[in-house]
Amino acid sequence: MDIFLIIISILLISIVLLQSGKAESASNVISGGNDSLFANRKERGGELFITRLTALLGLVFMVICLVIGF
Numbered sequence: 001m002d003i004f005l006i007i008i009s010i011l012l013i014s015i016v017l018l019q020s021g022k023a024e025s026a027s028n029v030i031s032g033g034n035d036s037l038f039a040n041r042k043e044r045g046g047e048l049f050i051t052r053l054t055a056l057l058g059l060v061f062m063v064i065c066l067v068i069g070f
Contacts, residue, residue, distance in 0.1 A: 005064050012057040019050055 001064065001068060005061070005068065008057060008061050008064060012054070012061055015050060015054050015057060019054065020047065
């Protein structure tokens with residue numbers, strides 16, 4: 001079970017690093033350029049798959065941690 005937890009955590013870290021940032025430029029957020037910050041942006045294709053895979057891996061990680069804890 002511990003090895004499975006390590007594999008899931010490595011996959012989760014790599015998938016999170018593959019995601020694109022929601023705010024493309026941090027300088028716009030700091031300087032007040034909020035025109036594109038709250039834009040209605042839908043995820044499609046690969047972005048949607050990566051977002052759902054991240055949620056699934058996070059859920060599996062949490063369940064495994066709870067099982068190991070008890």
